[in-house]
Amino acid sequence: MDSAQMADDVPHPYSIEVSPMTKPEGHFQWAIRKSGKLSERSDRPHRSEAKAHESAMEAVERALKPGTDGGRPRR
Template structure:
């Protein structure tokens, strides 16, 4: 799945994290606003992106239970 294959309104950002060095995290933006961020780090950009895609797919199917306090 490429960025153009994502459901409309979603964008994924993969970024290097400071600690541990050499690891990556991800963030999902929905209609330009921060929507979800990874709690864990991943050893490669590809693995981080794949996990972000899984999160987008879960949200698009309505399977995500978010805390809306």
């Protein structure tokens, strides 16, 4: 699956940005935007672009669940 196909799977108004990390080299991170505004970022490196995108999609799915606050525990 290429990045264009992966972008088509993201529900509106969310978008996912996957980018390579400098440290550790060869790993990827992600950011989720909702209507262009940063909503969430990955907190750990992922070994591949596909794994990073998969993790980001899981975060978007958590955010879409009704009655949840993005699936994040409150502090």
